[in-house]
Every structure is written in C-alpha cells, then in structure tokens.
Amino acid sequence: MIFRKATAMHVANILVIAPYPEMLPELQEVASEFPDASFSFETGDLAHGLASALKMFHLDFDVVISRGGTAQILEDELSIPVVEMGITAPDLVSSFSNLPKNTTCIAAVGFRNVLQNIKPLTSLLPFEVDFYAIDFEDELEEALRDALDNEYDAIVCDTKAFNQARLMGAEAHLLVSGKDSIRAAFSHAVQICELNGALEERTRFLQEMLRSCGIDLVVYTLDGRLVYSGLSERDRSLLDDLKRYIQSGNGHRFVIRRNGRIYTVRLKTTVFEETRLVTLTVSSANAPNPDRFMGIEHFNADDVQIDLDHSVMHIIQGEQALAPLADTAQRTGQPIMLVGEPRCGKTQLAQIIYLSSEFKDRPLVRVECRLLNEKSWNYLIDSYHSPLYEADCTIFFHEVDQLEDERWKALLAAIKETRLPERSKLIFSSDHADAADVSRGSAIIAEQLRCITLTVPPLRTWKTLEGAADKYLQHLAEEKNADAPLLDPGATALLVQNPWKGNLAQFRSVLNWLDMAHDGPSITAHDVLDALERREISGMTGQRAERETESLDLIRPLIEINRDAAAAALAHCHGNKSEAAGILGVSRTTLYKLLEQSQTQDARKQT
Structure with a gap:
C-alpha cells in the first residue's frame, strides 16, 4: 500500500489512466468541460497502468480515474480514491453495432468488475450473453479458450482480453466507454475532491481548536496501526512510546517525560465502522525544574x-x-x-x-x-x-x-x-x-x-571487608597523587573486627580521619583506636550528634533548618563534603545547593 502525504486544500488534481491510446482524445475532450480541475493523462493497462500511476505519483494526485482490471489493481495498491469508468447502455449499443447479423449468443470475457457493470444491461439486448469473468491476469487465456471452444457467434472483451484474443489469432470486439461514461466518472472524481477538500478543511479547523486548548489527537487500531496523528513535527518521536503503551494495556492515563517537556496522555477505546480504535489525547507542558522541589x-x-x-x-x-x-x-x-x-x-x-x-x-x-x-x-x-x-x-x-x-x-x-x-x-x-x-x-x-x-x-559481614581499608586508602592516595600509608597487622585486625554500626558512612569517616591524621609511613593500632573513638558515628545519632544539633532552632521554615543541618554536617566532617552528604543521606549535588543557600544567607546578614 502506497500512501500520499496530506496536503492543504487545492484545485482538484486528477490522474487519468487510459487503457488504450485510442481513448485519449475523448478523455481530453471531456476534461475540457471541467475547468476547475487539473487533469494528467497516461496510457497503460494493468501492470503498465500501475507503473504509469507510480511514475506520476510525486505530483500528489487527489483521485485516479481508470477502467477495468487497471482500476482494480490501482485500488489495491493506492491509498487515494480510484474512480472507475463504467459502461452504459449507449456504450453497449455502440460496442455491439458491428456484430454479425443474426447473432443469437455471444461471450463476454474480461475482468469481473467490468462485466458486473454490463450484466444488468444485457436484458435489453436481442441476444443471449454468457459471461467469462476473471479476477487475475493469468486466468485470461484459459477463459478465452473456453469461449472459443463453445463457438459463440461473437466474443466481446475488455481491453486486456481484447489484446490477448488478438495475440491468440481470435476475432473479438472491444467494449468501449463512451463520452457519457467518461463524463460521469470525471464528475464523480471532482465531487470526491470537493468532499475531501471540505473534510480536510474541517479536520484542520478541529486540529487548530484542539491545539489552542493544548491538546493533540492520535488514533491507533488495537493492533498498533497508526490511523491519524495530529502531533507536530517536534513531538513525532512520541509515536513509538504511544504505540508500545497501548499494546501493553496499562491503564487509561500515563505521562511521558521527554526533552524537557512532560506529556500527559489519556486513552479511550471507541468503535468506528465496526473497527475498534484507541484514541489518545496528548497535552504537554514544560517540565518543572526538579531543583524547585527539595x-x-x-x-x-x-x-x-x-x-x-x-x-x-x-x-x-x-x-x-x-x-x-x-x-x-x-x-x-x-x-x-x-x-x-x-x-x-x-x-x-x-x-x-x-x-x-x-x-x-x-x-x-x-x-x-x-x-x-x-x-x-x-x-x-x-x-x-x-x-x-x-x-x-x-x-x-x-x-x-x-x-x-x-x-x-x-x-x-x-x-x-x-x-x-x-x-x-x-x-x-x-x-x-x-x-x-x-x-x-x-x-x-x-x-x-x-x-x-x-x-x-551490614558491612561487618562482607567478605570484602578484609582488605577494604587498604583499597580505600590507596584510592585516597591516588586522588592526591601520593603514596598510600601502610596498615600494620594490629591496625588491620581492629578495622576488620570493628562492628561498624554506622556501616559505609562510618567506614569512610574513620578511614578519611586515618589518612589525614596519621604520622609517618604507616598506620598503627593506636591510630585506629583513636580514629574509632573520634569518628564513632552512626548516621549522626548519639550524644555527640545531639550536642551538635542543640543549636538548631526548629521553630522556623524547614528550608532554613535543612540549610543549617547541611552546614552542621559539613563542620562535623571537617569539611569533607562527600562524608557530610553520606551522613545526611543526600546526593553531593543536593548538599552543594544547601551550602550555597547557607552562604547566600550569611552574605545577606553581613550586608
């Protein structure tokens, strides 16, 4: 299936595929009766007709007009309307005017959609008509042979059957569409263009109304085929997310955060022409700055x-x-x-x-x-x-x-x-x-x-605890581009056996203190005992933490309390921001922001 992109309303642009060259003059003559439409003409039957249509398709046609099997193929392959030129009673009379006298029975061979058009008219004829209808081109030769074997007085054919009969050396008469049939097809095509133009104009109006309310509309079938999208070019990347979500069947409302915007999507299932559709309304807004919400x-x-x-x-x-x-x-x-x-x-x-x-x-x-x-x-x-x-x-x-x-x-x-x-x-x-x-x-x-x-x-149960202190001290040394201190056996034993009630936060605090306070190339058991006593912390709990928070006035805005708590934690950790963030249970980014607020407040007090 080949789709034509949607365009703004314009003068009807119609492609006409003539099944045989001799038909072109009549087509062009009738086209002159429709000055408000633009016609393009090509010649070709079946596959050749399709190839001609595809060759011209870049010109954005609104409707294609053709006949017989060519019209049937075009209708299967194109997404735009295909209007078929039929055969009227006067056309039949004209086509049969050259039949032999005393004709009592004839065969009509051709594509089913052509023969169906003339079947109701045969009751007006003075002879019987047997129909040999085909659906595919490869059935044509067999249908003609059956008709020839039955020795009819004459054989009438559509364009493809007529050409095939001539190749087989058989005499046949061509069914033609006269000016009235052509005129009716052209008039129908123009009406379709006018109706589509009015529908497109109404659709654009509804789109603008929805967008003025901050809403876009997207429609899918239940199996995920896109039926309609009113999303702007900027938001087209959402289509894959929308398709994946409707197929998951999760709820009737969801939110997508993308490129600094938040899209709120509401889902509703409807039925249109016996087809179940999923309609999604999409509204968007700039995503709020997460930093605004502590x-x-x-x-x-x-x-x-x-x-x-x-x-x-x-x-x-x-x-x-x-x-x-x-x-x-x-x-x-x-x-x-x-x-x-x-x-x-x-x-x-x-x-x-x-x-x-x-x-x-x-x-x-x-x-x-x-x-x-x-x-x-x-x-x-x-x-x-x-x-x-x-x-x-x-x-x-x-x-x-x-x-x-x-x-x-x-x-x-x-x-x-x-x-x-x-x-x-x-x-x-x-x-x-x-x-x-x-x-x-x-x-x-x-x-x-x-x-x-x-x-x-807890940390004390980790198998990696033995050797953890060496790894951490080595890390600190690499950050300073220095040599790591050595732990003597007594120091290592104390660190491995310590219960580490404060877990990773306490471990970091103790090791940072040892790295900063040790004197000499090695760390002794005495150094470890001193560090454990000085840095006995467990998430800022206990008497020491209570003493450090006694100065915090809690009857005031929470943002001020948070700011001062950050400053107190940093003082407790002797300026180590990573350690202070760990004690407070926040990221370093959050701690930096709280400290900046503290500095700003101090500057205001000084001025």
Whole structure:
C-alpha cells in the first residue's frame, strides 16, 4: 500500500489512466468541460497502468480515474480514491453495432468488475450473453479458450482480453466507454475532491481548536496501526512510546517525560465502522525544574554511574556482597523493598538495579523521604507532573520509613490509584536491623504492593571487608597523587573486627580521619583506636550528634533548618563534603545547593 502525504486544500488534481491510446482524445475532450480541475493523462493497462500511476505519483494526485482490471489493481495498491469508468447502455449499443447479423449468443470475457457493470444491461439486448469473468491476469487465456471452444457467434472483451484474443489469432470486439461514461466518472472524481477538500478543511479547523486548548489527537487500531496523528513535527518521536503503551494495556492515563517537556496522555477505546480504535489525547507542558522541589531529584544513567563509581561501596569492591540481591531484583518485575541497617549500601544497590534494568535509558527519580517539605510533598502527591504519573522509569523512595503515618498512607494510595507499578520500576528502602524489624508503614507498603523484600547485609559481614581499608586508602592516595600509608597487622585486625554500626558512612569517616591524621609511613593500632573513638558515628545519632544539633532552632521554615543541618554536617566532617552528604543521606549535588543557600544567607546578614 502506497500512501500520499496530506496536503492543504487545492484545485482538484486528477490522474487519468487510459487503457488504450485510442481513448485519449475523448478523455481530453471531456476534461475540457471541467475547468476547475487539473487533469494528467497516461496510457497503460494493468501492470503498465500501475507503473504509469507510480511514475506520476510525486505530483500528489487527489483521485485516479481508470477502467477495468487497471482500476482494480490501482485500488489495491493506492491509498487515494480510484474512480472507475463504467459502461452504459449507449456504450453497449455502440460496442455491439458491428456484430454479425443474426447473432443469437455471444461471450463476454474480461475482468469481473467490468462485466458486473454490463450484466444488468444485457436484458435489453436481442441476444443471449454468457459471461467469462476473471479476477487475475493469468486466468485470461484459459477463459478465452473456453469461449472459443463453445463457438459463440461473437466474443466481446475488455481491453486486456481484447489484446490477448488478438495475440491468440481470435476475432473479438472491444467494449468501449463512451463520452457519457467518461463524463460521469470525471464528475464523480471532482465531487470526491470537493468532499475531501471540505473534510480536510474541517479536520484542520478541529486540529487548530484542539491545539489552542493544548491538546493533540492520535488514533491507533488495537493492533498498533497508526490511523491519524495530529502531533507536530517536534513531538513525532512520541509515536513509538504511544504505540508500545497501548499494546501493553496499562491503564487509561500515563505521562511521558521527554526533552524537557512532560506529556500527559489519556486513552479511550471507541468503535468506528465496526473497527475498534484507541484514541489518545496528548497535552504537554514544560517540565518543572526538579531543583524547585527539595527531596525529589532526576538522574540520568551517566550521572548514576559516576556516583556509583565514586562510592565507598565500589571503591572497596562491595558489589560482591550485593550481587546476589541485584540478581534477584533483575529477575522480578515486582516492586522491591530494600531493608537493612543505615548506610549499609541500599542506595548503591538501588543504583545497580536501575543500571541493569530495561529503564536505564530513562531517568532515575530519587525521592528522599526525610527531606520532603510541604511544597515537595504536595507536588509529589497532587501534581500531574509528579513522578507518580510517569511511565517506563525507575523511582527510588529512599528511607520510606521516615514518612509519618499520614504521608505513607497517602503515598501508598496514590501509587495504587495511578497503577504505578505497572508502568515503572519501584524501589523502596527502609532502615532496620533486619526484615523482622521493619516499620509498620514499610511493612504495609511491601505487603500492599507485593514487594520483593531484600535484606542488605551490614558491612561487618562482607567478605570484602578484609582488605577494604587498604583499597580505600590507596584510592585516597591516588586522588592526591601520593603514596598510600601502610596498615600494620594490629591496625588491620581492629578495622576488620570493628562492628561498624554506622556501616559505609562510618567506614569512610574513620578511614578519611586515618589518612589525614596519621604520622609517618604507616598506620598503627593506636591510630585506629583513636580514629574509632573520634569518628564513632552512626548516621549522626548519639550524644555527640545531639550536642551538635542543640543549636538548631526548629521553630522556623524547614528550608532554613535543612540549610543549617547541611552546614552542621559539613563542620562535623571537617569539611569533607562527600562524608557530610553520606551522613545526611543526600546526593553531593543536593548538599552543594544547601551550602550555597547557607552562604547566600550569611552574605545577606553581613550586608
């Protein structure tokens, strides 16, 4: 099937395929009676007629006029209307005027669509007519031989049968279309052009009306064949996503984020002329800047990979400890609940799951549950631009156990209402000593969403812990282009045997202190004991953390509290921004923004 592109309304542009050259003068004479139409003429029968049409097709014809088998082939191959020149009673009288006298029975041989036109008229003739109708060209010779074997008084044929009869040496009479038939076909073609032009004008009007309301229309058949698209050139790349989604059968509303815009798509199934169609209305808006909403960030795969490569977990080759869990996550399409002690690598495991998933070409949305302020929360739950309405992406709800009862219940309800697990990969994390100690909210979310619960082992159980300190110190030395200090056996034993209640965050803090504070080419057991005492942290909990947060006035805007908490964490970590970000449970990017806000506020106070 060959399709012609849609064009603006214009003067009727009509292609006429004459089945034989002798017909051209009459065709051109009748065409002069239609000054408001433009006609082009070609000659050819069957395959030659199709070749002629295709040769001229670049001229954007609105209608093609032909006859007999050629018209039938053109109708099968072209998407534009094909008008067939018929045969009227006067045409039959003219065609039979040269038949022998005393004719009592004749044979009519030709394509079925031609013979069907003349069959009702044969009752007016003074002799009988037997019909030898064919559907394909290779049936023609056999049909003519059957007619010849029956010794009719005469044989009348359409153009193709007439030429074949002459090749076989048989006498035949040609069925011709007179001026009245030609005129009727031309008039019908012009009417089709006028109706199509009016329909195109109405369609353009409806398109403009929809676009003025910010809506485009797309229509598919149930098997994914595109019927109509009102999308602009900029948005045509959405068509593959729309087709994939309707074939998946997931819900009646979804969101696509693409090239800085958010597309909201609503789906409805309708029936038109006994064909079930899927109608999609598409509205779009500029995507909001994620930085406006504290605790909600979007990362692409490159960003995630860089962050993972620079993590303590990766530096000490902790992937070995997380690999079995990552393999389990890859084999399931269900939501995942990661549980374990604070800072034990749940974030890094979520990143690994994302990078190995089918959605890695789409953003990873990280929702820091403990950092969601009122504005961020309202955006997450109520806005149609929220990640909860996106499709084909990965959403990581970090520390979902930090949500108050009212919030985790609202989040669960929104996820179920939008059928989010059917459209995107969901990962939750919750800080607990083991799966049996999961908070009530986390347990209900896992149960209601049928999550696969994976318990992330604490650092002290990792097989890679022995040798981890050497790897991390070597990494720090390479960053400074210096030699790494050596750990004496006593120091190594203390580091391996330490319970690491603060897991990766505490490990990083202690090793950073050892690298900075050691004196000499090696690190001793005494150095390790001192570092463990100084850097005994567990996610900023305990008496020391309480003393450092006593100065924070909590009766004020949450954004100010977050800003000052970032500054306090940085002071606690002696200026190590990576360590401070880890303690706060945020990305380095978020920490930098909070620190910039703090500096801006300090500058305002000074002025």
